[in-house]
Amino acid sequence: MKIGQATIKDIARELNVSSSTVSRALKDYPGISDETKRKVKELAAKLNYRPNAIALSLRKSRSFTIGVIIPEVVHFFFSTVISGIEEVAYSRGYNVILTQTNEKFDRERSSIETMLSNQIDGFLVSYSKETKEFDHFSNLLEQGYPIVFFDRVPDIPKAINVMVDDYRGAYDAVSHLIRQGYRRIIHLAGPKNLTISKERIRGYKDAMNDHGMQVDDSLIVECPKGTDDESRKITAEILRNSAQKPDAFFGNNDMAAVGAMMACRDAGLKVPEDVGVVGFSNWQFCSMIDPSLSSVAQPGFQMGAKATEILLDIIEKKLDPDQIHEPITLPTELLVRKSSVRTKN
Amino acid sequence: MKIGQATIKDIARELNVSSSTVSRALKDYPGISDETKRKVKELAAKLNYRPNAIALSLRKSRSFTIGVIIPEVVHFFFSTVISGIEEVAYSRGYNVILTQTNEKFDRERSSIETMLSNQIDGFLVSYSKETKEFDHFSNLLEQGYPIVFFDRVPDIPKAINVMVDDYRGAYDAVSHLIRQGYRRIIHLAGPKNLTISKERIRGYKDAMNDHGMQVDDSLIVECPKGTDDESRKITAEILRNSAQKPDAFFGNNDMAAVGAMMACRDAGLKVPEDVGVVGFSNWQFCSMIDPSLSSVAQPGFQMGAKATEILLDIIEKKLDPDQIHEPITLPTELLVRKSSVRTKN
DNA sequence: AACGAAAACGCAAACGATTGCATCAAATTT
DNA sequence: AAATTTGATGCAATCGTTTGCGTTTTCGTT
Numbered sequence: 001m002k003i004g005q006a007t008i009k010d011i012a013r014e015l016n017v018s019s020s021t022v023s024r025a026l027k028d029y030p031g032i033s034d035e036t037k038r039k040v041k042e043l044a045a046k047l048n049y050r051p052n053a054i055a056l057s058l059r060k061s062r063s064f065t066i067g068v069i070i071p072e073v074v075h076f077f078f079s080t081v082i083s084g085i086e087e088v089a090y091s092r093g094y095n096v097i098l099t100q101t102n103e104k105f106d107r108e109r110s111s112i113e114t115m116l117s118n119q120i121d122g123f124l125v126s127y128s129k130e131t132k133e134f135d136h137f138s139n140l141l142e143q144g145y146p147i148v149f150f151d152r153v154p155d156i157p158k159a160i161n162v163m164v165d166d167y168r169g170a171y172d173a174v175s176h177l178i179r180q181g182y183r184r185i186i187h188l189a190g191p192k193n194l195t196i197s198k199e200r201i202r203g204y205k206d207a208m209n210d211h212g213m214q215v216d217d218s219l220i221v222e223c224p225k226g227t228d229d230e231s232r233k234i235t236a237e238i239l240r241n242s243a244q245k246p247d248a249f250f251g252n253n254d255m256a257a258v259g260a261m262m263a264c265r266d267a268g269l270k271v272p273e274d275v276g277v278v279g280f281s282n283w284q285f286c287s288m289i290d291p292s293l294s295s296v297a298q299p300g301f302q303m304g305a306k307a308t309e310i311l312l313d314i315i316e317k318k319l320d321p322d323q324i325h326e327p328i329t330l331p332t333e334l335l336v337r338k339s340s341v342r343t344k345n
Numbered sequence: 346m347k348i349g350q351a352t353i354k355d356i357a358r359e360l361n362v363s364s365s366t367v368s369r370a371l372k373d374y375p376g377i378s379d380e381t382k383r384k385v386k387e388l389a390a391k392l393n394y395r396p397n398a399i400a401l402s403l404r405k406s407r408s409f410t411i412g413v414i415i416p417e418v419v420h421f422f423f424s425t426v427i428s429g430i431e432e433v434a435y436s437r438g439y440n441v442i443l444t445q446t447n448e449k450f451d452r453e454r455s456s457i458e459t460m461l462s463n464q465i466d467g468f469l470v471s472y473s474k475e476t477k478e479f480d481h482f483s484n485l486l487e488q489g490y491p492i493v494f495f496d497r498v499p500d501i502p503k504a505i506n507v508m509v510d511d512y513r514g515a516y517d518a519v520s521h522l523i524r525q526g527y528r529r530i531i532h533l534a535g536p537k538n539l540t541i542s543k544e545r546i547r548g549y550k551d552a553m554n555d556h557g558m559q560v561d562d563s564l565i566v567e568c569p570k571g572t573d574d575e576s577r578k579i580t581a582e583i584l585r586n587s588a589q590k591p592d593a594f595f596g597n598n599d600m601a602a603v604g605a606m607m608a609c610r611d612a613g614l615k616v617p618e619d620v621g622v623v624g625f626s627n628w629q630f631c632s633m634i635d636p637s638l639s640s641v642a643q644p645g646f647q648m649g650a651k652a653t654e655i656l657l658d659i660i661e662k663k664l665d666p667d668q669i670h671e672p673i674t675l676p677t678e679l680l681v682r683k684s685s686v687r688t689k690n
Numbered sequence: 691a692a693c694g695a696a697a698a699c700g701c702a703a704a705c706g707a708t709t710g711c712a713t714c715a716a717a718t719t720t
Numbered sequence: 721a722a723a724t725t726t727g728a729t730g731c732a733a734t735c736g737t738t739t740g741c742g743t744t745t746t747c748g749t750t
Contacts, residue, residue, distance in 0.1 A: 005461075007736055018700045023738060031698060053462040054408065055736035057399045058705045065442070065463075073431065079424045086418065086445050090452075095463060097410070098443045100431050111435075116350075117398040118410075118440060228633065258633050285630030288573065288603050352706055363730045368708060378728060400706035403735045 006047035065095040067115035069125045076283040084304025105130040122146035146314045150307040161327035162307040169296035169332030170203025173278045178211045180342045182248035182276045190252035231259030254279035276340040291338035351392035410440040412460035414470045421628040429649025450475040467491035493656040506672035507652040514641035514677030515548025518623045523556045525687045527593035527621045535597035576604030584612045599624035621685040636683035
């Protein structure tokens with residue numbers, strides 16, 4: 001039982017030919033006799049030969065591996081994106097190496113370093129909430145290193161961004177609430193340094209304005225963590241202290257929306273009769289809770305798939321990154337469920 | 346602007362020394378003058394030198410990378426496990442390369458092949474539902490290749506298994522239902538080739554028997570897919586056709602439990618008054634739905650962390666795999682919520 | 691019979707880093 | 721002053737694979 005894998009050299013030695021011949025025989029290069037090819041392939045199969053991808057990477061300066069940097073794995077939307085990434089990468093013969101930053105800037109930076117050491121062919125990035133400057137990305141982009149950002153995308157030169165239409169999603173959700181007769185609509189917003197938060201706020205504002213409602217800045221409340229507990233507390237506070245009680249909540253994400261629903265229930269308010277609620281992301285549980293939660297669906301799988309396709313096309317020179325100037329935007333879809341439908345007909 | 350990364354050779358050339366000297370200087374080997382060390386390190390910093398991990402891997406036959414093979418990423422429990430894996434791997438300086446099988450046997454096999462090509466230092470595996478024979482693992486284990494299985498673990502020689510106490514979890518859940526006065530308890534079981542399913546069935550049976558209730562095989566219904574839709578249909582069917590109506594459901598997972606709850610509601614039955622429900626896994630949504638779902642919590646993060654620690658200890662020879670004969674079992678915890686509490690005091 | 695061409699294969703360098711061993715100079719000892 | 725030690729560095733092989741170019745052998749052609 002030989003320890004370690006059989007190599008080309010082992011085959012060469014056994015067959016009394018050179019490594020070059022074995023290499024070429026295995027790849028059906030011209031200039032090798034059929035007889036030799038047969039013998040080489042037979043022995044390779046017998047020895048269970050597996051090409052050493054590391055050696056190949058060294059030779060070609062290509063690892064056929066892409067690095068994914070994501071804030072957290074335990075997150076419905078992100079895990080869906082990962083799934084899309086993995087599918088496309090697998091089907092095109094690439095490996096995926098994954099790291100989560102836990103929303104930490106330092107970890108984002110150090111992960112990039114290790115991945116660079118590992119000769120990654122390109123990056124897929126959604127940056128952390130702590131990240132406020134982007135030199136660590138800009139430098140790489142300047143050098144022509146392939147990076148595609150998704151969901152949380154930076155506003156820096158040469159960045160290729162894949163995102164969902166957050167503006168439209170928010171606009172649709174709020175318009176829907178207004179049409180249902182809700183008037184004083186609170187937006188439980190996300191961290192303001194994230195583009196997605198800004199876009200959703202913009203969609204909220206425009207929807208309000210377009211329907212002749214004025215936007216009071218006190219209506220936009222930041223929920224930085226985005227957990228249900230946080231939003232439950234914040235919402236409870238609002239319900240207790242506001243002069244004019246709100247009658248609807250549009251959450252920056254589903255957890256925030258659920259927190260608001262809970263706080264309403266705690267306060268004796270009924271959803272959707274007294275208060276309307278709409279979330280964002282369409283997590284699995286939206287249809288399982290009671291009342292079911294209306295939400296803006298983000299195509300996470302498609303986003304991961306699309307971002308990966310673009311990245312691999314760039315890596316394989318099928319696409320020139322300098323030709324892409326606009327962000328790639330995927331459509332959102334408002335899924336209306338019970339939590340926001342007042343009229344019972 | 347030189348394309349590509351600076352290498353040791355670049356530094357050597359510029360400083361008129363040999364690569365060996367540079368290599369040793371960077372690692373503070375004895376026998377290099379302080380002066381040279383200083384110059385080398387300075388230039389390295391200036392050129393933004395990053396060691397080429399691929400070259401290192403080739404030399405040392407070690408990649409500092411572990412491969413994770415998992416049925417699906419978009420899954421609360423598995424994503425939690427991944428998180429645990431990633432944390433430990435990161436803190437110990439290893440990369441994680443991830444692949445999902447989508448429950449396909451062929452994909453499991455081919456993923457293993459590519460990872461082996463990539464000179465992975467070891468595997469972390471939870472096998473697919475389709476997997477019914479384990480030669481592709483056995484062969485590797487025989488060769489002394491480090492593999493640690495988690496959650497879905499095989500019953501084969503030399504396998505190191507990390508699992509939760511499925512038996513105990515199921516036993517506790519069912520005992521709880523019985524104590525709450527439920528009598529005709531249906532188990533919505535998982536695929537029977539998975540050890541976890543078997544263990545949960547065993548826990549269910551023992552709990553029933555220990556409480557003097559006889560187990561009718563018709564009470565154990567397989568839900569192979571484990572989705573809420575599937576279980577909703579199956580449960581509806583049961584409620585329609587059974588001579589004796591069931592008054593409780595113990596789900597192999599939370600989705601199945603939710604499906605059962607929905608079917609009960611559809612049939613005009615109240616949870617928990619008429620029917621008790623307990624799930625398994627304690628997904629995030631358990632506390633968000635109404636009534637909140639009792640569930641058996643599995644320590645996913647700890648499982649990932651533990652499995653990774655063991656794997657890395659084996660890789661680094663701190664642990665002898667032949668010394669481990671028993672599976673490592675992590676405790677489950679029954680979280681009682683409203684869906685299974687009949688008495689209102 | 692002689693020549694040229696094609697067929698089949700080998701040599702050796704390269705990818706980037708590590709490391710046992712040799713080398714060479716300077717410093718120290720005798 | 722000669723011998724020996726010490727300190728600082730270089731050489732070259734190695735990991736497994738690829739590939740440009742050179743070499744050898746085998747034919748076929750005239």
